[in-house]
Amino acid sequence: MKVYVIIVSYNGMKWIDQCLSSLLKSNIDIQIIVVDNASTDRTPAFIKENYKTVVLLEQSKNIGFGKANNIGLKMALEGKCDFSFLLNQDAFVAPETIEILIKASEKNPEFGIISPIHLNGAGTYLDTSFLYYIKNGGNSDFLNDSILNKDKQDLYDYRMINAAAWLLPVGTLKTVGGFSPIFFLYGEDDNYCQRVYYHGLKIGISPSTMIRHDSENNIHAEIVKGSKRYYDIFLNRIKIKYANVNTNDYKQLNMLKNYQLKKAVKSLLKGNVEDFQINMKKRRLIKDLDFTLDIVEGRKKKANYL
Secondary structure (H helix, E strand, O other): OOEEEEEEHHHHHHHHHHHHHHOOOOOOOOOOEEEEOOOOOOOOHHHHHHHHOOOOEEEEOOOOOOHHHHHHHHHHHOOOOOOEEEEEOOOOEEOOOOHHHHHHHHHOOOEEEEEEEEEEEEOOEEHHHHHHHHHHHHHHHHHHHOOOOOOOOEEEEEEEOOOOOOEEHHHHHHHOOOOOOOOOOOOOOHHHHHHHHOOOOOOEEEEEEEEEEOHHHHHHOOOOOOOOOHHHHHHHHHHHHHOOOOOOOHHHHHHHHHHHHHHHHHHOOOOHHHHHHHHHHHHHHOOEEEEEEEHHHHOOOOOOOO
């Protein structure tokens, strides 16, 4: 069995040693690929010096999370992988984690993505992002079974789980492919889950194993209206909604563009210059968007983007 572990690194010196050392304690054979997005700290040099068996693929610039993962996934597919395991650089596995996920996949082949439970970095609480998805994912079975101390299912079916630790069977790669290049950071896992669901595969959480995810670094302060992050989040939400292969919302994109222009004009008529400028910038950000090709390609069963 060939199992490839793919990590995208970017200035990851705080975590990379613990991440890689945890993986090398796995009780099955794995091949680790690190795709480094032009880190400006010592991450690549540290890996070269201390982890000789790790395949390090250094990029000349930061190409984003999804595209970097695609490089590793393509290598895994060309290497005739049976499974790929995506892991964040700030996440740490237990020795049995990957093996348990593979056994769950073999027993439940209808699942295209399988994730472990995500704890925080210290292993004391559920990870904040993970908790959000299991609370809002349309399936309360896991929480109910846990609180009521019932027997756990092998896997719990969800529509979405964040990509901090994903096991992908090779069939998923051949049917769904890699991440859509329209995303740089955040939103690519939403889009991938939409495509997995469209192709009749399920997304599961295994209650039998856990990772620790030191994601506190991803918790930001309040979003400032008009800031770069404000516009990044706006654009990602548009892409998640209108590039969804399960809907035909992409055909309504021109209506959104017109709506955004009307909001800008109304703001100007009210004398609100700040809102006028913000709405006009949103209009410019979406003016040239067209997801027709993304929808057409995403609905085909093939190794998209790999």
